Amino acid sequence: MMVLQLLSTVGLGIMAYQDMRDRKVSWLLFPFLGTCLAFTFAFQVGLTVFLYAILLNLALVTVMVALLWATTKFIFKKTFLDVSFGLGDLLLLYVFALGFPTMTFVYLLVGSLLFSLVAFMVMKLVLQSQTVPLAGLMGLFIIAMTFLSWMPGTPSLYAY
Numbered sequence: 001m002m003v004l005q006l007l008s009t010v011g012l013g014i015m016a017y018q019d020m021r022d023r024k025v026s027w028l029l030f031p032f033l034g035t036c037l038a039f040t041f042a043f044q045v046g047l048t049v050f051l052y053a054i055l056l057n058l059a060l061v062t063v064m065v066a067l068l069w070a071t072t073k074f075i076f077k078k079t080f081l082d083v084s085f086g087l088g089d090l091l092l093l094y095v096f097a098l099g100f101p102t103m104t105f106v107y108l109l110v111g112s113l114l115f116s117l118v119a120f121m122v123m124k125l126v127l128q129s130q131t132v133p134l135a136g137l138m139g140l141f142i143i144a145m146t147f148l149s150w151m152p153g154t155p156s157l158y159a160y
Contacts (some may be wrong), residue, residue, distance in 0.1 A: 015033070037095065049101070116141070
C-alpha cells in the first residue's frame, strides 16, 4: 500500500515539475497515476465502496467541467480546451476522482483549488507568470496531504 502511495507521490511530483517548467505534462503520467491512486483506494476500502465512490466522484467532476465549459463558451465566448483550461488539468481532475472517497475527494479538490489560487497569485507577483499550472499545483497539494496523512495521529485519507 505504501509503495503505491509513494509511486503516486513521485508521479505527482514529476507532473508538478513538468507543468511548472513547460506547461506540458507527459501523457504517460495520467494512466500511471490513475492506476496507482485507484489501486490504493480500492485496497483500502474494498471494491463495492470503491466503485460507488468513483462513480460519484466522476459525476461531480463531469458536472463541474460542464459548468466550466458552458461559462467559457457562452459567457466569455472563448475556446475551452487549451485556451481557458488545459487538457492536462482536465485529465488530472478525472485521475484525481479515482483516488479517494467522495468526501475526501471534495475536501482535497476544494483545498487544492484554493491552494492553486493563492500560489498563482504569489507566482504572478514574483515570476510574472500569466498562466496557471493547475495540474502541477494540485499535484503539489495532494503530495503534501499524502505526507501529512502519514503522520501519527492524523486521520486516513481513505476513511468513509
